[in-house]
Amino acid sequence: MRKIAVVNMKGGVGKTTTAIHLAAGVAARGARGLLVDADPQGTVAQVLRVQPVRTLIDLMLGADAASVIIPSGRPNLDVIASTPAAFTLDAQLAGVMQRETVLRRALSKLTYDFVVVDTSPAMGLLTYNALLYANELVLPVSMEPMALTGARQTLDGVEQIRLLWPEHSLNLLAVVPTGVNPATHASRATLEALQRDPRLNDALVANGIRQCIDLTYAVAAGQTIWEYAPKSRAAADYTALLDRITASGGDSHDSSYGQVEKAQTVV
Ligand SMILES: Nc1ncnc2c1ncn2[C@@H]1O[C@H](COP(=O)(O)OP(=O)(O)O)[C@@H](O)[C@H]1O
Ligand SMILES: [Mg+2]
Secondary structure, eight states, rough: OOEHHHHHHHHHHHHHHHHHHHHHHHHTTTOOEEEEEEEOHHHHHHHHTOSSSSSSSHTTTHHHOOHEEEEEEEEEEEEEEEEEEEEGGGHHHHOTTTTHHHHHTTTTTOSSSSSEEEOOOSOOOHHHHHHOOOOOEEEEEESSSSHHHHHHHHHHHHHHHHHHOSSSSOEEEEEEEEEEEESSSSHHHHHOOOOOOOSTTEEEEEEOEEEOOHHHHHHHEEEEEEEETSSHHHHHHHHHHHHHHHHHHSSSSOOOGGGGGOOOOOO
């Protein structure tokens, strides 16, 4: 089972768009997928048009995974949705032991092929939970300086996690430039900065996802880009990203690590 978190400490860089297309894409190819919305804004439920009764907040407060997982309405794809109620989770979990690994324990018995976790721009408790659940990271970076800063801050957070939880395997799977328009200076400058950055260039997906307004329309219509505009450049680019990610085979080291878990506190 592959567990992939889509992260960047900057908002509006294409995290949710990418998480939805990864999860829906692998499901359309026949893998069993689960999309977990760890962003209290709850965009995933809006986009997929699901109306959850129980959500991530119930899971984090002790409900069974089975009781919060809902069908997405698409073959092979289930969802754990979120709602703004989850904004209060940090406070509600304040006194809980090992609160950074609640999600990992709550989802430990699942048997999907792919679990994709969408995250919020805040390095809060939910994002730590996502990073301590996932073994692989996808880092979308839009073509602006602040997105690059957000990417670097994300990697700082990941390094902190590696220090505190050395047993947890967490690899940078893909750095995905989003909204790329090579005709603009902003895109060229951001791509060059990504290529120069030793922490980001190894996993860089060279062409990324080109700027394509159809993505915004697709998501607004509750569709994937493959459904809404299958001939668009974003459809081709997300297909290429999916090819790359499914071919990479993932990380065989699936850390369960219950015995060695420590009670560190980072948030
Ligand atoms: N490749 C792209 N081209 C054009 N617009 C995009 C692209 N990727 C995402 N967007 C748009 O950018 C906005 C932010 O994307 P979103 O996925 O919600 O970001 P995040 O989850 O990081 O906040 C949305 O309006 C989305 O439709
Ligand atoms: Mg989002």
